[in-house]
Amino acid sequence: MSKFLIMTHPVEPPTDSQFARIDSCIQHFVDQQKSGRAQVFPAAGRKGYAIVVDVESHKDLIDFLYGNSMAFDEDYQVFPLAPIDDEIDVLRKFDFI
Numbered sequence: 001m002s003k004f005l006i007m008t009h010p011v012e013p014p015t016d017s018q019f020a021r022i023d024s025c026i027q028h029f030v031d032q033q034k035s036g037r038a039q040v041f042p043a044a045g046r047k048g049y050a051i052v053v054d055v056e057s058h059k060d061l062i063d064f065l066y067g068n069s070m071a072f073d074e075d076y077q078v079f080p081l082a083p084i085d086d087e088i089d090v091l092r093k094f095d096f097i
Helices: 016-034 058-066 084-093
Strands: 002-010 038-042 049-055 074-081
Touching: 002 058, 016 038, 016 049, 049 058, 058 074
Parallel strands: none
Antiparallel strands: 002 049, 002 074, 038 049
């Protein structure tokens, strides 16, 4: 399993077609959280979400993102996450600590 942080924001200004899909977009993220697949947090400031998702593969990540009805109306920033212990091991390997 691999964890990713996803920052998502709607493309602005919103169009009429975007407004028609907002409910299903929100429901997609609610369903993902209820299933335990993701943790979803409303982002402060510009409307959007901070999402931590645990996936088996990059294909699963793409499926997660594009399962959202507003996938083509949003900007995504995706950051891979690693356990801090793994990061410490890398830092030690290269004599940074």
